[in-house]
Amino acid sequence: MKYRYTVAAGAIDTKGRYTKRPVVEVELSRGGHARTFLALIDSGADQITMPAAIADALGIDRAACPARSLMGITMERLDGFVADLDLRIRNQADVITAPVVFIDTDVPVLLGQEAFFDRFRIKFEKDHDTFETTPSRKS
Amino acid sequence: MPEADSIIDLSDVLDSSHENKWVAIAPDYRAVLAAADTLSELMRKIGDRKAIFHRVLPHDVSFAPATLR
Numbered sequence: 001m002k003y004r005y006t007v008a009a010g011a012i013d014t015k016g017r018y019t020k021r022p023v024v025e026v027e028l029s030r031g032g033h034a035r036t037f038l039a040l041i042d043s044g045a046d047q048i049t050m051p052a053a054i055a056d057a058l059g060i061d062r063a064a065c066p067a068r069s070l071m072g073i074t075m076e077r078l079d080g081f082v083a084d085l086d087l088r089i090r091n092q093a094d095v096i097t098a099p100v101v102f103i104d105t106d107v108p109v110l111l112g113q114e115a116f117f118d119r120f121r122i123k124f125e126k127d128h129d130t131f132e133t134t135p136s137r138k139s
Numbered sequence: 140m141p142e143a144d145s146i147i148d149l150s151d152v153l154d155s156s157h158e159n160k161w162v163a164i165a166p167d168y169r170a171v172l173a174a175a176d177t178l179s180e181l182m183r184k185i186g187d188r189k190a191i192f193h194r195v196l197p198h199d200v201s202f203a204p205a206t207l208r
Contacts, residue, residue: 004146009153010198018150021202025191035182036166038193042204049204051194053178073203091144106161106178108194110204129146 001091005129006038022124022131025090026109030083033058037109041122041131045112048087052102054109055083060102068101078103089120094135149193158197163190 005020013019022041027034028050035057042049049070055062065081072078080103088095098115111117123132152164152171161181163172172190175181181192196202 003144007146007148007150009149009157009195010155011196011200011202012198013201019201023147036189036191038164038191040204045204051178056179057182106194107204108196 001089001134002130002132003090005126005131020126020129024111024133026111027088027090028054028058028109029086029088029095030058030060039109039111041116041133042110042112043117043122045110047082047101047112047114048085048098048116049101049103049107049110049112051106051109052080052104055081055100055102058085062102065102070101070103078105080104087116089133092133092135153195155198157195160195162193162195163188164193166191 003024006023008019008021011019023038025036026039027036060083062081065083068080068082070078070080080101082099082101084097085100086095086097096119119136121134121136125131147168152168157174160174160176161178162174163181163185165172166189173181173184175184
């Protein structure tokens with residue numbers, strides 16, 4: 001399925017043009033709770049990463065989850081935890097169950113390498129303002 | 140080749156008042172249903188209504204979230 005890059009509100013690039021990002025709607029669910037978020041496809045992220053507030057909203061008990069630390073571009077270590085969520089990308093029939101690293105920041109939902117790029121072939125065509133996600137046959 | 144979705148221009152519904160906030164956008168992207176400083180507060184405001192949740196970044200920064208090993 002092809003998607004258009006999304007124009008980020010107010011953000012301007014170094015040339016003064018609107019910034020566009022590879023963003024897609026994703027429905028997150030667990031245990032009968034479901035919410036839809038805009039998620040940034042981030043090939044540089046090792047895992048799918050989300051704010052811990054989403055885990056709280058979906059009824060995940062963080063005390064029962066394995067700990068995992070994460071380091072971002074500022075090179076500061078952030079403590080987090082891991083739990084599985086069900087994800088369904090807009091206009092994709094398949095639901096995938098994937099491990100998610102939750103951290104206590106307001107980071108946007110990031111769709112990273114493990115479980116997302118493993119399960120979808122992602123083709124970025126920024127020169128056409130489009131990107132394509134295709135379910136991978138590899139399990 | 141499948142058709143691409145139409146382009147979503149968040150600047151049509153979001154402005155500077157939404158920077159650094161969580162927003163709940165209507166499923167047709169034509170309106171902001173609610174905004175809040177925290178996601179939990181926003182979810183309380185929205186209740187069971189259908190919405191698309193989004194964290195609005197500051198407008199005057201570049202974003203580079205990639206994690207480094």
